[in-house]
Amino acid sequence: MSYSGSNHVSRIPDANGYYGEFGGNHWPAHMGPALEELTGAYEQLRSSPDFRHELDTVRTGLQGRPTPVLHLENISNQLGGARIYVKREDLNHTGAHKINHCVGFALLARRMGKRKLIAETGAGQHGVALASAAARFGLECEVHIGATDADKVNANVDLMRLLGARVVPVASGQSTLKEASDSALHAYTEQHAHALYAIGSAIGPHPFPMIVRDFQSVVGQEARAQFLAITDGVLPDHVVACVAGGSNALGLYSGFLDDPEVALHAVEPLGKSAEFGQHAATLTFGRPGTLHGASSVVLQENDGTPAAVMSIASGLAYPGVGPEMAMLCKSGRVSVDTVSDEEAVGTFLRIARSEGIIPALESAHALAFAIRLAADRPRRERILVNLSGRGDKDVDFVLARFAPGGLGTEPGDVDRQRGPAGLRRYALHPGKPHSR
Incomplete structure (x- = not known):
């Protein structure tokens, strides 16, 4: 059974979590049992009418679906x-699509007997969505965010905390999404016995990309x-x-x-x-x-x-x-x-x-x-x-x-020395792929 009815979705990924040459599970071997537990639980629940009914009910009442x-x-x-x-x-x-898989992970965690959700966030939308879903279902929530991003989207950081999440700023490297993901993955490896990693996108080892795609x-x-x-x-x-x-x-x-x-x-x-x-x-x-x-x-x-x-x-x-x-x-x-x-x-x-x-x-x-x-x-x-x-x-x-001087009243009325005009178009020619 597939979530979308798509022939593609019903046959991809393969049994080992591969999408052609990409995918698989490249996590440390000691995390194998946790991923196997998640895969088994999800495969059982994804075809459960009760689970689907509960998910659809939450999508209507909490999320406000369908969106137009x-x-x-x-x-x-x-x-x-x-x-x-x-x-x-x-x-x-x-305020974003992220809550589609966040409520799914929250329901999945509760069915698996987990009491906590762990995740990373970049723009903060995933973190706020997960904190909301965790609060709705009585789960603990821990969100890792790069320190640079936390400063940039501080309003979303405040919302996560308001919703009861523990926010973990990450100051290593560029202090952005990649470092937040590193930190959240490390936290999950230490807490997987009682926590579920509610990954923020269709990335990571199998079965995470499949789960996120299906919920989305x-x-x-x-x-x-x-x-x-x-x-x-x-x-x-x-x-x-x-x-x-x-x-x-x-x-x-x-x-x-x-x-x-x-x-x-x-x-x-x-x-x-x-x-x-x-x-x-x-x-x-x-x-x-x-x-x-x-x-x-x-x-x-x-x-x-x-x-x-x-x-x-x-x-x-x-x-x-x-x-x-x-x-x-x-x-x-x-x-x-x-x-x-x-x-x-x-x-x-x-x-x-x-x-x-x-x-x-x-x-x-x-x-x-x-x-x-x-x-x-x-x-x-x-x-x-x-x-x-x-x-x-x-x-x-x-x-x-x-627009440090204000936007004014005319379309595109911004400081042209500091930023783009609202109605201007740009032609991009990025050139050839490169490496270093």
Whole structure:
């Protein structure tokens, strides 16, 4: 039984947790029993009608699902090209798609007799979602976050604490998502007897990527049915999502993977430039490697250590990608594009002024590419974007750095010496893949 009804999802991964050449379990041998316990529990519960009923009930009552699909009429009319639609995952309780798998992990932990959830977070959305789910089901919660990110999204840190979570700032390395993941994984290895690792994306050793994808597939299920209803039975021509680990992308893609006429696009953060260390575009510039317990594609130094990464969107500043995303991109089913910090901020401002929606900086990457794509495509085509989170967490950061004198009253009225204009478009030519 698959969560999405997709033929792809029903046969991937294989019994050993591999997505083609990627995936598997590359954790220390002593963690094998804990992963086997999790795999067995999940395989039993995923086909349980009682478990599915409880999950659906929580999704309706706590999360507020289903989230709608909306036509961005103003932006579409401005462009005059393909029409852009968004799946409003920003309307979930706690403001992002992350709660889709957080409530799943909370229910799974309770069924397994675990009393605690452990996780990492970058932009803070996953941490807030997990803290909310833990509070709802009476579980302890421990969230690891890089110290740099904690300063950037301090409002989300306050929300985690308000919801009862213990927040662990991580000050090693770049003090961002990769280091938070290292710290959370270490904590889980020490506490697995009574705790469950509620991983933040479709990464890590088997069965974590599969579990996250399955819980997130509700996005694709809903989006497909909603889009067909809106368009009188016509599928989107393009489906777009931002990508770091791949949870929001795989969630949306799952509804369309078996439709070859639907083009799937993964949008990565180009950061400040295509120079090594100035971006986090793993699929564009990475090479095969192992990170956080799975073989995948990794941005790495010549000696194989993970490279320094950079993105204005904390949730995208990760030097790896989930194994299923790596497989889909290598096979050509998903195409990869990049968006710079500058273009993402410009889109953040433009969507706010044109549509009355404040997208997360992560989601702004996907929207930026969709705008670029729509301008070059005919009016008859339709583009569906996963608006994976809201941008409340990013407002202070963007205004302080890109509009220090205030936004004024006109669209795009920002300090042009310090940041992008809201209505400006950028052409990106990232160049050839590189390594160091």
